Amino acid sequence: MGEFEIRLTGPTLKLLKLMLEEPAKKRSGAEISREAKIGSGTLYPLLVRLERVGWLLSEWEQIDPKEAGRPRKRFYRLTANGYNKAREALAAFQMEGTPAWNM
Amino acid sequence: MEYVIGLFFGIVGSLVAAEVYCWAPNIARRCVERAVLRLPESERDRFREEWLAHLGECPGSLGKLWHSMGCLSGARAISAAGSKIALVRASNTERARSIAWKGFLTKVIVYSLEMYTKPAWYAVLFGFVCIIFGMDHTNQLVSWIDYVLN
Numbered sequence: 001m002g003e004f005e006i007r008l009t010g011p012t013l014k015l016l017k018l019m020l021e022e023p024a025k026k027r028s029g030a031e032i033s034r035e036a037k038i039g040s041g042t043l044y045p046l047l048v049r050l051e052r053v054g055w056l057l058s059e060w061e062q063i064d065p066k067e068a069g070r071p072r073k074r075f076y077r078l079t080a081n082g083y084n085k086a087r088e089a090l091a092a093f094q095m096e097g098t099p100a101w102n103m
Numbered sequence: 104m105e106y107v108i109g110l111f112f113g114i115v116g117s118l119v120a121a122e123v124y125c126w127a128p129n130i131a132r133r134c135v136e137r138a139v140l141r142l143p144e145s146e147r148d149r150f151r152e153e154w155l156a157h158l159g160e161c162p163g164s165l166g167k168l169w170h171s172m173g174c175l176s177g178a179r180a181i182s183a184a185g186s187k188i189a190l191v192r193a194s195n196t197e198r199a200r201s202i203a204w205k206g207f208l209t210k211v212i213v214y215s216l217e218m219y220t221k222p223a224w225y226a227v228l229f230g231f232v233c234i235i236f237g238m239d240h241t242n243q244l245v246s247w248i249d250y251v252l253n
Contacts, residue, residue, distance in 0.1 A: 028156070028157070028160075029153060029154075029157050030156070030157040030160040030161070033157070033170075039169070039173045040154070040157065040169075040170045040173025040174055040177055041172070041173035041174070041175070041176035041177040041180070042173070042177070043173075043177070044150070044153075044154075044173075044174070044177040044180075044181060045177050045180035045181050045184060048181050048184060049184060052184075061156075065152075070156065070159050071151075071152040071153075071155045071156040071159070072152055072156060073153070073156045073157075074149070074152075074153045074156070
């Protein structure tokens with residue numbers, strides 16, 4: 001976990017906003033992509049970056065792929081540090097007293 | 104003649120579209136496998152499984168193709184994220200590729216427009232249509248020439 005700069009691009013803000021809606025909820029890449037409307041080409045590098053700086057944690061779905069007949073999903077959720085950083089990041093975009101992540 | 108050209112492109116276009124639609128899931132899977140090869144070895148197993156799981160959740164063939172294309176570009180960004188030099192190289196390659204693509208597409212459009220205005224190409228296209236429909240106009244042409252001469 002290094003201290004890298006996270007560039008607050010549009011997709012980054014969309015992702016953080018989604019994750020802040022239910023911070024404890026684990027979401028798969030497909031779910032995030034669908035809900036935040038971010039394409040795979042942008043989403044996965046972003047998830048990797050946020051995971052490397054310690055804003056997100058990821059873990060495998062607890063299933064046996066052979067029994068389920070499909071590959072395991074990987075779930076992402078905010079860390080405590082990520083939660084604070086994401087709120088700070090989005091606070092800059094707060095409009096008329098409503099936090100950006102509630103809009 | 105424009106009707107014939109339109110018909111030709113319509114038939115060929117729909118055939119190609121139908122083929123692509125049928126093959127899309129396989130193509131998408133191959134693209135994901137190819138994207139995985141662009142990643143550092145330590146990351147390959149993880150993303151292969153993750154992206155294939157995502158692929159399984161994509162609705163429709165075009166959705167699967169779109170996801171796999173995303174994986175291809177995402178893999179480059181992930182592997183470049185390790186170092187700034189690699190990132191700059193990747194962005195330069197991406198820019199060069201984008202310029203090359205734009206150049207290629209411009210040439211295709213210009214060439215298509217030129218082709219559309221050159222009567223010689225009508226004959227070639229007409230020949231293709233004849234081949235596709237199994238039509239043989241040689242005898243007809245010969246009989247017309249006979250008719251005109253006699």
